[in-house]
Amino acid sequence: MDEFDSIARLFRPLANAPEALGLLDDAALLQMRPGFELVVTSDAIVEGVHFLADDLPNLVARKLLRVNLSDLAAKAAEPYGYLLTVAWSPAWGEPRRAAFARGLSEDQGRFGLKLFGGDTVSTPGPMSASITMFGWVEAGRMVKRSSAHLGDVVLVSGTIGDGALGLKAAKGQLGGPGAAWLADRYRVPQPRTALRQALLDHASASADISDGLLADSDNIGRASGLGVEIALEDVPVSDAARSTTPNMDAAALIRMVTGGDDYEIVCTAAPEHVDPLIAAGANSEVRLTPVGLVVSEPGLRVSFWGTPIAIDQLGWRHG
Amino acid sequence: MDEFDSIARLFRPLANAPEALGLLDDAALLQMRPGFELVVTSDAIVEGVHFLADDLPNLVARKLLRVNLSDLAAKAAEPYGYLLTVAWSPAWGEPRRAAFARGLSEDQGRFGLKLFGGDTVSTPGPMSASITMFGWVEAGRMVKRSSAHLGDVVLVSGTIGDGALGLKAAKGQLGGPGAAWLADRYRVPQPRTALRQALLDHASASADISDGLLADSDNIGRASGLGVEIALEDVPVSDAARSTTPNMDAAALIRMVTGGDDYEIVCTAAPEHVDPLIAAGANSEVRLTPVGLVVSEPGLRVSFWGTPIAIDQLGWRHG
Numbered sequence: 001m002d003e004f005d006s007i008a009r010l011f012r013p014l015a016n017a018p019e020a021l022g023l024l025d026d027a028a029l030l031q032m033r034p035g036f037e038l039v040v041t042s043d044a045i046v047e048g049v050h051f052l053a054d055d056l057p058n059l060v061a062r063k064l065l066r067v068n069l070s071d072l073a074a075k076a077a078e079p080y081g082y083l084l085t086v087a088w089s090p091a092w093g094e095p096r097r098a099a100f101a102r103g104l105s106e107d108q109g110r111f112g113l114k115l116f117g118g119d120t121v122s123t124p125g126p127m128s129a130s131i132t133m134f135g136w137v138e139a140g141r142m143v144k145r146s147s148a149h150l151g152d153v154v155l156v157s158g159t160i161g162d163g164a165l166g167l168k169a170a171k172g173q174l175g176g177p178g179a180a181w182l183a184d185r186y187r188v189p190q191p192r193t194a195l196r197q198a199l200l201d202h203a204s205a206s207a208d209i210s211d212g213l214l215a216d217s218d219n220i221g222r223a224s225g226l227g228v229e230i231a232l233e234d235v236p237v238s239d240a241a242r243s244t245t246p247n248m249d250a251a252a253l254i255r256m257v258t259g260g261d262d263y264e265i266v267c268t269a270a271p272e273h274v275d276p277l278i279a280a281g282a283n284s285e286v287r288l289t290p291v292g293l294v295v296s297e298p299g300l301r302v303s304f305w306g307t308p309i310a311i312d313q314l315g316w317r318h319g
Numbered sequence: 320m321d322e323f324d325s326i327a328r329l330f331r332p333l334a335n336a337p338e339a340l341g342l343l344d345d346a347a348l349l350q351m352r353p354g355f356e357l358v359v360t361s362d363a364i365v366e367g368v369h370f371l372a373d374d375l376p377n378l379v380a381r382k383l384l385r386v387n388l389s390d391l392a393a394k395a396a397e398p399y400g401y402l403l404t405v406a407w408s409p410a411w412g413e414p415r416r417a418a419f420a421r422g423l424s425e426d427q428g429r430f431g432l433k434l435f436g437g438d439t440v441s442t443p444g445p446m447s448a449s450i451t452m453f454g455w456v457e458a459g460r461m462v463k464r465s466s467a468h469l470g471d472v473v474l475v476s477g478t479i480g481d482g483a484l485g486l487k488a489a490k491g492q493l494g495g496p497g498a499a500w501l502a503d504r505y506r507v508p509q510p511r512t513a514l515r516q517a518l519l520d521h522a523s524a525s526a527d528i529s530d531g532l533l534a535d536s537d538n539i540g541r542a543s544g545l546g547v548e549i550a551l552e553d554v555p556v557s558d559a560a561r562s563t564t565p566n567m568d569a570a571a572l573i574r575m576v577t578g579g580d581d582y583e584i585v586c587t588a589a590p591e592h593v594d595p596l597i598a599a600g601a602n603s604e605v606r607l608t609p610v611g612l613v614v615s616e617p618g619l620r621v622s623f624w625g626t627p628i629a630i631d632q633l634g635w636r637h638g
Contacts, residue, residue, distance in 0.1 A: 030358075032351040208345055
């Protein structure tokens, strides 16, 4: 009965959508939307792995929502709602739980989401949580990862590598004028939901960048049965990142494109769609930058000013 | 890229439904089913809390599927598919992961489920996993928890209290001839999906029993704005449970109805529907037993052969 009361106090204010049935039931109930399909994604986070033990609980909650929103954004889906499962650890007492719920509430409103249900349990280990998030897309219009075409241009949103540097900054391993901005990028990523119409109209394939630009570009290539070439010198890097890395050479750029936690979009577009896509992105105040090409030879290839760079799983070496 | 390969090997064989997009994408894609609604439920498990560290990994997976199936069963929903998030601990190496996937595969086939997607992460803590499961129900027909009526009879499926005794048996704290059967009931619950049509035709409200018959009956009463009275002497108890408890007095029965982990159904039915409901259950080889009444005074009341038993959150005392 304690769990019942705790759920009522923390989460019922977030769950006033009819789908949630007041969190009084064993399940949520989603009605259909004629002409639309339901895009569903899940992402989990673990304390000490995906966030730091001293990160603010409201920011942890907002990041969890946002990494799932980033998946919806990549699929050009309209955010709808989510189920939450949380395993509270002993260190997450009432004040931290309330702050976590407050973070959900803040970003629910910002992104038009509703809480539909979930489960709360206890764990003797680190706090962890997962969200299953729903979005709507017109039937047949979801932008897949597997639908890149030979000759398409590869583009990325925003800037790449801030998340990995931001983690260092959040750990106090990075100083300088850009450190606070980078740490904020790591803690509260900006899901590119504003790109929905641009992707629907112009992208052939799309994914969000959670494991690094290289890995997620490679995933588009693999899923599409094609290869991807990335020109490192074209990868957009923030001023804050440059301020921490005066010599942005190939080694530095490889760190930027393998670091992960960017939550930007990598997408492909036919050559004639590239300019309209960039223009549509700009209209939504999101910069899109061409960084590579879809090619016939399977696999991922990386170059720096024309020089091939060999990549292996553990890192990189000159080819 | 290791994660990509591991997912491909372990989980892609489970995800050949079109909704899963070959697990190649950031998301699953569910098409609508005209005239139906989607019932969605989430349940999480943590090693050392919801299962024991030496439980067989295939049984852990099957239990996780089944506790979610139990929620669908209570809502009279037809099982459809699920998303899985897993946090692997260092102790869960390749053989245990493969056994976990094998357990999912076994029960997927048995219950007509498909894997749609999910997320796998690492944790330094205990292994944990959660499932978000989907079921179909004809529009407007979901059996809710909040729709019990004054004067309805409260019924339960199967036998109550085996899960809690089974946990003791699994821990080696309970011997005797019934111990193995009880441990099996704890490790591999039987979700009452066979009751779907019976509940659709005859039940006014329904919930699955995960927190004990008393707590889940009380939830039906609270959600419906009514009260519930339970007659302890009518609660069905298995032969195995009786064999461990020669003196099945009020104290013993209170342990049975507060122990949890039953994954039976508690439902309500109007008096004229009770016999047809019991007959429909019997046709599906599930016994349904009347154990109480829905009354106007809010709250939960328990009696034993007419004597009121006072219950508090911490346990029970004679009233």
